[in-house]
Amino acid sequence: MKTVVGQAKSKSFALLFADFKEITKARLAVSVVFSSVAGYFLGADQLSLSAILLLAFGGYCMVGASNAYNQIIERDLDALMNRTANRPIPAGRMTVGAAMAIAIVLTLIGVASLYFLNAKTAMFGAISIFLYTSVYTPLKTKTPLAVFVGAFPGAIPFMLGWVAATNEFGIEPGTLFMIQFFWQFPHFWALGWMLDEDYKKGGFKMLPTGKKDASTALQIIMYTIWMMVISVIPAFGITGDLQLSVPAAILIFIMGGVMLFFALRLYTKRDNGSAKRLMLASVSYITLMQIVYVIDKYIG
Structure with a gap:
């Protein structure tokens, strides 16, 4: 018992x-x-x-x-x-x-x-x-x-x-804020694209145009490009104590390029499979980018 x-x-x-x-x-x-x-x-x-x-x-x-x-x-x-x-x-x-x-x-x-x-x-x-x-x-x-x-x-x-x-709070945490701020748009819009039909059942308006169309895909591309640019700004020595070496910046830019590839693929195909691959790429990007930043600081 x-x-x-x-x-x-x-x-x-x-x-x-x-x-x-x-x-x-x-x-x-x-x-x-x-x-x-x-x-x-x-x-x-x-x-x-x-x-x-x-x-x-x-x-x-x-x-x-x-x-x-x-x-x-x-x-x-x-x-x-x-x-x-x-x-x-x-x-x-x-x-x-x-x-x-x-x-x-x-x-x-x-x-x-x-x-x-x-x-x-x-x-x-x-x-x-x-x-x-x-x-x-x-x-x-x-x-x-x-x-x-x-x-x-x-x-x-x-x-x-x-x-x-x-x-x-200064330019350093402000830069970190901006990196993650711009990253969220391709990430959540890719998720919103995948789950659009389900979201609509609850009345949620997650896509910028309300549709899985070319305009939404184009905005995803633009925010991905902004994310890539801001992610490497510390390599130019203008962000105070937040520094990034040139090799680390190149690596991060390439990783962002992978996201951009999937964003472009979503623009051309406009299907859920492409949105899912972009979403997974975005999750990998944010994690790996942060790891590269930390490793670069401590071995640089």
């Missing part, structure tokens, strides 16, 4: 943990934490394990809170779409009250953790939650400009790490 009870408790805990990961979008949160830690490595003169852990923990809490608030607000719309119908709230596995409690606790813990680093880091973290929850989320059913608005909180993590390390 004890064995059966123990197995039941273990299964129940596993289900609760799975729902917690879903309500906080764990995979997305981890990728955001990775960006923040990369920014910290770029800004820090001396690495501090305690600071890295605080940044990672606080960052996860802030992203998790934003996603929980988002799923509370969009619970009825999530129920209409295939990709979100099985989320904890629309599937009935979690109450709105429980989700709200998770979101509030994560907000408080996240802000406090980042405040231990410095007040500016906590402020930017809180701003990202506010913009994502109170501006971006309501706009998604109103206008395609929601993606532009959402790019602001989405671009904060890379620069957040620099601010956490230096307690300063």
Whole structure:
């Protein structure tokens, strides 16, 4: 009997943990934490394990809170779409009250953790939650400009790490912000292209023209080019303490060229397969680009 009870408790805990990961979008949160830690490595003169852990923990809490608030607000719309119908709230596995409690606790813990680093880091973290929850989320059913608005909180993590390390905001974290800001447009529009039919079930307006057309594909190309240019600007010595060697800049530009290739392919083919390949290329780009920046700093 004890064995059966123990197995039941273990299964129940596993289900609760799975729902917690879903309500906080764990995979997305981890990728955001990775960006923040990369920014910290770029800004820090001396690495501090305690600071890295605080940044990672606080960052996860802030992203998790934003996603929980988002799923509370969009619970009825999530129920209409295939990709979100099985989320904890629309599937009935979690109450709105429980989700709200998770979101509030994560907000408080996240802000406090980042405040231990410095007040500016906590402020930017809180701003990202506010913009994502109170501006971006309501706009998604109103206008395609929601993606532009959402790019602001989405671009904060890379620069957040620099601010956490230096307690300063200047051209260096501003450049990191701009890199991730422009990257988001080809990434999310490729995702929006793939899931356009499903998004429309929930009334979301994710593509800039509202259609999977040449104009949308052309805008994806233009933002990809801007991303490539801004990603290598530190190699020209005009971004303060944020430096990039010429070999690293060439490598990053080539990686951006891979994204551009898939963006051009989407323009010519305009199919979901091309959009998926662009989306995957964008995920690889942002991760590898940050790794190259960090390696270049420490071996340069």
